Amino acid sequence: xxxxxxxxxxxxxxxxxxxxxxxxxxVSLTVRAGEVQALLGENGAGKSTLIKCLSGVVRPTGGRMVxxxxxxxxxxxxxxxxxxxxxxFQEVGLIPRLSVAENICLGREPGRRWLRGLVDWxxxxxRARAAMDRLGLGGLDVxxxxxxxxxxxxxxxxxxxxxxxxxxxxILDEPTSSLDRDECARLLGxxxxxxxxxxxxxxxxxxxxxxxxxxxxxxxxxDGKLVxxxxxxxxxxxxxxxxxxxxxxxxxxxxxxxxxxxGAGSLxxxxxxxxxxxxxGVDADVGAGEVVGLAGLLGSGRSETARLVFGAETATRxxxxxxxxxxxxxxPRQAIARGIGMLPENRxxxxxxxxxxxxxxxxxxxxxxxxxxxxxxxxxxxxxxxxFVRQLGIKTADVHAKISELSGGNQQKVLLARWFAMRxxxxILDEPTxxIDVAAKADVLRAVDRLRGEGTAVLFISSELEEVTRVCGRxxxxxxxxxxxxxxxxxxxxxSVLAAVARTA
Amino acid sequence: xxxxxxPWRRGxxxxxxxxxxLALLLAFNAATMPGFFAIEARDGxxxxxxxxxxxxGSRTALVALGMTLVIATGGVDLSVGAVAAMAGAVTATLLxxxxxxxxxxxxxxxxxxxxxxxxxxxxxxxxxxxPIVATLVLMVAGRGVAxxxxxxxxxxxxxxxxxxxxxxxxxxxxxxxTMMVVAAVxxxxxxxxxxxxxxxxxxxxxxxxxxxxxxxxxxxxxxVYGVCGVLAATAGIIECSYxxxxxxxxxxxxxxxxxxxxxxxxxxxxxGGRFSFAGTIIGAMLMxxxxxxxYMHDVSAxxxxxxxxxxxxxxxxxxxxxxxxxxxxxxxxxxxxx
Numbered sequence: 001x002x003x004x005x006x007x008x009x010x011x012x013x014x015x016x017x018x019x020x021x022x023x024x025x026x027v028s029l030t031v032r033a034g035e036v037q038a039l040l041g042e043n044g045a046g047k048s049t050l051i052k053c054l055s056g057v058v059r060p061t062g063g064r065m066v067x068x069x070x071x072x073x074x075x076x077x078x079x080x081x082x083x084x085x086x087x088x089f090q091e092v093g094l095i096p097r098l099s100v101a102e103n104i105c106l107g108r109e110p111g112r113r114w115l116r117g118l119v120d121w122x123x124x125x126x127r128a129r130a131a132m133d134r135l136g137l138g139g140l141d142v143x144x145x146x147x148x149x150x151x152x153x154x155x156x157x158x159x160x161x162x163x164x165x166x167x168x169x170x171i172l173d174e175p176t177s178s179l180d181r182d183e184c185a186r187l188l189g190x191x192x193x194x195x196x197x198x199x200x201x202x203x204x205x206x207x208x209x210x211x212x213x214x215x216x217x218x219x220x221x222x223d224g225k226l227v228x229x230x231x232x233x234x235x236x237x238x239x240x241x242x243x244x245x246x247x248x249x250x251x252x253x254x255x256x257x258x259x260x261x262x263g264a265g266s267l268x269x270x271x272x273x274x275x276x277x278x279x280x281g282v283d284a285d286v287g288a289g290e291v292v293g294l295a296g297l298l299g300s301g302r303s304e305t306a307r308l309v310f311g312a313e314t315a316t317r318x319x320x321x322x323x324x325x326x327x328x329x330x331x332p333r334q335a336i337a338r339g340i341g342m343l344p345e346n347r348x349x350x351x352x353x354x355x356x357x358x359x360x361x362x363x364x365x366x367x368x369x370x371x372x373x374x375x376x377x378x379x380x381x382x383x384x385x386x387x388f389v390r391q392l393g394i395k396t397a398d399v400h401a402k403i404s405e406l407s408g409g410n411q412q413k414v415l416l417a418r419w420f421a422m423r424x425x426x427x428i429l430d431e432p433t434x435x436i437d438v439a440a441k442a443d444v445l446r447a448v449d450r451l452r453g454e455g456t457a458v459l460f461i462s463s464e465l466e467e468v469t470r471v472c473g474r475x476x477x478x479x480x481x482x483x484x485x486x487x488x489x490x491x492x493x494x495x496s497v498l499a500a501v502a503r504t505a
Numbered sequence: 506x507x508x509x510x511x512p513w514r515r516g517x518x519x520x521x522x523x524x525x526x527l528a529l530l531l532a533f534n535a536a537t538m539p540g541f542f543a544i545e546a547r548d549g550x551x552x553x554x555x556x557x558x559x560x561x562g563s564r565t566a567l568v569a570l571g572m573t574l575v576i577a578t579g580g581v582d583l584s585v586g587a588v589a590a591m592a593g594a595v596t597a598t599l600l601x602x603x604x605x606x607x608x609x610x611x612x613x614x615x616x617x618x619x620x621x622x623x624x625x626x627x628x629x630x631x632x633x634x635x636p637i638v639a640t641l642v643l644m645v646a647g648r649g650v651a652x653x654x655x656x657x658x659x660x661x662x663x664x665x666x667x668x669x670x671x672x673x674x675x676x677x678x679x680x681x682x683t684m685m686v687v688a689a690v691x692x693x694x695x696x697x698x699x700x701x702x703x704x705x706x707x708x709x710x711x712x713x714x715x716x717x718x719x720x721x722x723x724x725x726x727x728x729v730y731g732v733c734g735v736l737a738a739t740a741g742i743i744e745c746s747y748x749x750x751x752x753x754x755x756x757x758x759x760x761x762x763x764x765x766x767x768x769x770x771x772x773x774x775x776x777g778g779r780f781s782f783a784g785t786i787i788g789a790m791l792m793x794x795x796x797x798x799x800y801m802h803d804v805s806a807x808x809x810x811x812x813x814x815x816x817x818x819x820x821x822x823x824x825x826x827x828x829x830x831x832x833x834x835x836x837x838x839x840x841x842x843x
Contacts, residue, residue, distance in 0.1 A: 310717075312716070312717060331716070332716060332717050332718075332719055333719050333721060336719040342717065344714075344717050349711075349713060349714070350713050350714050350717055351714055351717075352711065352714060353706070353707050353710040353711050353714060353715075353778075354710060354711065355706075355710050355778040355779055356706060356707070356710055356778070356779075360703055360706070360707075363703075364703060364704075364707055364715075364718050364720065365718045365719050367700035367703055367704075368700060368703075368704055368707075368718060368719045368720045368721065369719055370700065371700070371721065372699065372700050372701045372704045372720075372721055372724055372725055372728070373695075373699045373700070373701060374699060374700050375698060375699055418718065
């Protein structure tokens with residue numbers, strides 16, 4: 001690739017301070033035309049803050065930014081877009097109830113010639129089509145309501161929106177975290193395509209294989225400081241990880257042999273379990289002290305199965321036996337009362353209470369289990385929270401800090417602690433490592449393993465096959481909303497799971 | 506609440522501006538009106554301008570306490586004024602037409618308030634109606650029901666004990682003030698000493714997450730709307746005891762808006778989540794002090810809402826994160842270069 005392209009964006013000595021916390025401390029970054037730059041770092045390293053500076057969400061308290069030779073100080077994402085820096089944030093900032101075309105042109109709708117205030121809808125559509133065309137998605141109906149499109153398509157629409165503003169620098173914050181394999185490949189193809197058009201691209205991802213596949217240069221942050229900027233070609237994966245975490249590093253390994261009992265003796269057993277219109281039928285067994293994986297593509301019914309077991313949705317088909325009793329929960333409270341916990345798929349929308357503190361987020365289930373009028377021992381719950389903060393290595397100023405001030409990985413650890421504190425009999429983990437860095441991932445997996453060692457049954461859902469094969473003693477493969485294969489012990493390899501996932505019926 | 510001072514201090518910080526506004530207003534009054542702070546004890550009861558403010562502000566404050574809980578769950582209760590009118594109507598009708606003893610009349614009114622509140626709670630939590638819609642129905646219908654109960658006329662009554670609610674005193678303080686203090690303390694203890702406060706905040710902050718975390722969301726909703734209904738009925742009883750009559754048309758009019766304003770001035774966000782009873786009471790008293798101040802400076806009742814609105818806007822602006830950032834920036838003149 002044309003790695004010697006002209007200098008597009010230059011940031012020098014950027015600093016951001018939130019209260020007494022230095023989120024960013026003298027970080028410099030250069031982006032060249034026709035280059036894909038990967039921005040790496042653990043959760044809380046300052047990646048998000050850096051791109052928020054570039055895109056005008058946060059105003060840096062120090063340092064300067066230069067775009068194409070001109071000093072810039074964007075005050076809002078809108079202004080940043082206008083001068084040529086477009087950003088696709090992790091949480092796609094689009095409006096689900098509007099059409100694809102409306103979303104792409106939102107905020108800069110073409111007006112009619114004779115009256116600027118009136119929107120020229122035909123121009124909106126043709127511009128939207130042009131932008132989607134550049135991404136190789138020309139076939140999509142731009143009048144479709146965005147909310148009815150898959151997450152991958154929504155992600156593409158967000159990028160199309162960035163293309164529509166003729167951005168010279170495109171920033172992508174974890175664009176692949178909610179995509180499946182094919183969709184990822186397509187997105188990486190699009191990125192390559194844009195690189196060829198002399199765009200400068202900054203790309204944040206926790207998936208090192210994607211970084212290896214696409215990046216020309218890698219910039220690593222740690223604790224708000226710049227570790228360095230490296231040519232991607234000469235970098236090994238091990239080297240990358242140790243740069244990110246600041247020490248030599250090894251992922252926890254050692255796959256569990258199946259120790260749990262099967263069939264009638266198992267803690268949870270599902271037989272043709274489902275709900276019409278949602279899950280056709282799932283067979284699965286989970287024993288105490290066992291981690292059972294639910295594998296499958298996005299939309300294959302993994303999360304839906306979890307929600308049915310947990311009572312977030314009520315099952316209408318088949319049977320579920322829990323602890324030797326036929327059970328059918330209609331609310332999560334019932335499931336929780338029987339010792340089941342569930343870490344939901346979407347941390348922000350289903351997990352955290354953003355304006356409450358770490359300790360409140362942590363103890364809520366424990367307290368709620370005893371009923372709303374149960375007495376509260378303030379001191380003991382702070383002690384409990386502090387214990388978990390230490391145990392799981394949660395990075396927070398103190399337990400009374402707002403949870404929304406924590407990085408994603410640390411928020412996830414708080415949510416895990418919420419369930420660990422309950423000492424659950426069965427814990428359902430839906431994408432527990434999504435959007436969090438390698439070190440936090442390892443911490444989470446280790447914690448899950450410790451819980452398993454204490455005899456808790458774990459139902460484990462993850463889009464990362466590598467993780468599934470490493471952690472699970474048994475895997476149930478779902479396809480088209482029913483279970484299609486059961487793998488066990490040494491039969492569980494990435495290849496075998498993938499084969500079962502992909503096999504056409 | 507004893508071990509770590511931190512959450513306390515956080516709570517206090519949001520009280521700074523309403524308290525400051527109230528202090529400023531009181532200082533202004535002290536400067537312009539001699540005898541504003543004078544309190545006189547007569548016949549085992551205290552008199553004075555401040556006592557008047559407390560007395561008349563306590564009705565709004567009572568309702569606003571319940572409204573605080575409702576708003577903290579992310580809802581709103583527009584029906585409190587109508588419920589107050591119905592409660593007054595029931596009290597008077599039971600006393601005059603059914604000739605029941607006064608405790609029965611009060612119990613009837615309170616029970617009605619609770620039913621109205623629980624009905625709102627059922628609409629919101631079971632039928633998933635938007636709170637503003639669910640309570641709007643009762644707001645409009647309730648006043649009609651009150652008219653129906655009184656037969657369209659103002660019912661006057663002579664009942665010593667009930668008149669004493671609005672006009673008597675308890676431990677030297679007017680009875681409504683005592684009722685407000687008792688309600689505030691009871692709610693504060695209930696909410697902070699049990700898991701209830703946490704549950705309310707969780708439901709308001711993220712209802713989906715609350716359900717998945719096992720928070721009994723329906724019970725919480727029924728409770729907060731129920732409490733709001735009971736407090737609204739109490740305010741209605743106080744109002745009709747002031748004038749020894751039930752006026753279905755005017756009783757509790759605009760009470761819902763006053764209560765919402767008190768909550769907002771007190772620093773509780775309309776989007777739900779964190780709440781503060783202390784802030785709400787200060788908010789209610791701030792508004793009552795405004796009213797009294799304007800009245801004492803001979804500002805006519807017609808234009809009084811205008812200066813009042815000014816103060817309300819000011820306090821609300823001071824709650825906005827942007828303005829706070831800017832104001833705290835004035836104190837610490839660093840930044841720019843770090």
